[in-house]
Amino acid sequence: MNTQTRKATAIAFPNIALIKYWGNRDQSLRLPSNDSLSFNLGDLRTTTTVEFDPLLTRDEVSIDGHKVNAQAYERVVHHLDRIADIDCGERRGLSECRSKARVMSNNTFPMGVGIASSASGFAALTIAACAALGLKKSEPELSSLARLGSGSACRSVPGGFVAWHDGYATSIATQSHWPLMDVIAIVASRHKTVGSTEGHALADSSPFQAARLADAPRRLSLCEQAIANCDFPLLAEVIEQDALMMHSVIMTSQPSVIYWVPATLSVIDAVRDLRDSGVPVAFTIDAGPNVHCICEAHAVKQVKQAVRQIEGVTDVIESGVGGPACVIPHS
Numbered sequence: 001m002n003t004q005t006r007k008a009t010a011i012a013f014p015n016i017a018l019i020k021y022w023g024n025r026d027q028s029l030r031l032p033s034n035d036s037l038s039f040n041l042g043d044l045r046t047t048t049t050v051e052f053d054p055l056l057t058r059d060e061v062s063i064d065g066h067k068v069n070a071q072a073y074e075r076v077v078h079h080l081d082r083i084a085d086i087d088c089g090e091r092r093g094l095s096e097c098r099s100k101a102r103v104m105s106n107n108t109f110p111m112g113v114g115i116a117s118s119a120s121g122f123a124a125l126t127i128a129a130c131a132a133l134g135l136k137k138s139e140p141e142l143s144s145l146a147r148l149g150s151g152s153a154c155r156s157v158p159g160g161f162v163a164w165h166d167g168y169a170t171s172i173a174t175q176s177h178w179p180l181m182d183v184i185a186i187v188a189s190r191h192k193t194v195g196s197t198e199g200h201a202l203a204d205s206s207p208f209q210a211a212r213l214a215d216a217p218r219r220l221s222l223c224e225q226a227i228a229n230c231d232f233p234l235l236a237e238v239i240e241q242d243a244l245m246m247h248s249v250i251m252t253s254q255p256s257v258i259y260w261v262p263a264t265l266s267v268i269d270a271v272r273d274l275r276d277s278g279v280p281v282a283f284t285i286d287a288g289p290n291v292h293c294i295c296e297a298h299a300v301k302q303v304k305q306a307v308r309q310i311e312g313v314t315d316v317i318e319s320g321v322g323g324p325a326c327v328i329p330h331s
């Protein structure tokens with residue numbers, strides 16, 4: 001019996017979508033109904049260690065030092081099984097032959113405030129598990145694997161500005177191409193949230209989803225153009241329209257979901273006032289009430305100052321553009 005542990009650690013950054021992914025054409029493979037575009041949030045980081053240990057009798061999964069709930073546990077274990085199945089297939093032609101694993105994940109950003117950790121979490125988990133098993137995978141292969149854990153995780157594998165076309169994501173511009181910032185206005189919410197997996201499944205029940213999808217290639221191409229030319233006015237117009245289209249679908253799905261709270265709208269208002277006065281800032285909103293204020297680096301101070309004063313904003317978190325996910329050496 002092999003008693004050797006196999007261990008690796010990887011880091012990954014969450015990402016903020018400028019053109020949103022909402023709805024799947026294949027729910028179980030998490031193949032998206034539309035292509036999307038994001039940038040990695042390099043100042044927020046997930047570090048995940050995976051250690052396959054033949055002496056363990058059960059997988060152990062902790063996030064920020066706490067055992068995860070049953071649903072999160074199953075999702076992580078299922079992902080490890082799927083990666084280990086590749087290993088078994090490649091090495092021995094067997095399945096279900098992996099050792100149990102110890103998975104320890106830590107985030108530098110607070111959990112439960114609505115910053116999705118599933119993207120960076122599944123990107124780091126995929127890369128650490130493959131490295132621990134000695135699987136040599138290309139970036140597109142790692143991105144495809146990460147996608148099976150959480151759709152948007154495929155965009156946290158490559159670095160900088162990233163486009164996800166169907167199966168996997170690739171970088172379209174480097175981290176240093178355009179020093180944009182994301183100033184995230186965290187707003188208090190008493191609402192029960194509907195997770196994105198459930199949300200994707202509801203997308204087609206909105207009569208607006210077909211129109212959103214039909215127009216998605218136009219928005220994606222405008223956003224790519226805005227990034228290539230560092231054209232902020234064009235970026236502002238297209239990302240706000242894209243976010244509002246996604247929320248129109250969410251609000252008109254059956255059952256309807258409204259992620260916004262009054263402070264969400266107050267931040268939207270403030271962002272538009274700032275832009276009218278010449279500040280390069282625009283909003284986007286994920287599946288939650290928080291508002292991501294995307295701005296040029298020189299405008300950060302002004303944006304933060306304005307957003308902090310808004311009633312209902314409980315915290316402000318900022319991040320610049322980040323690089324790719326990668327394995328880090330053990331000290």
Ligand code: PMV
Binds near residue numbers: 016019116
């Ligand atoms: O990857 P998921 O299933 O958490 O879905 C992400 C959905 C949005 O964050 C709302 C949009 C996106 O493209 O990231």
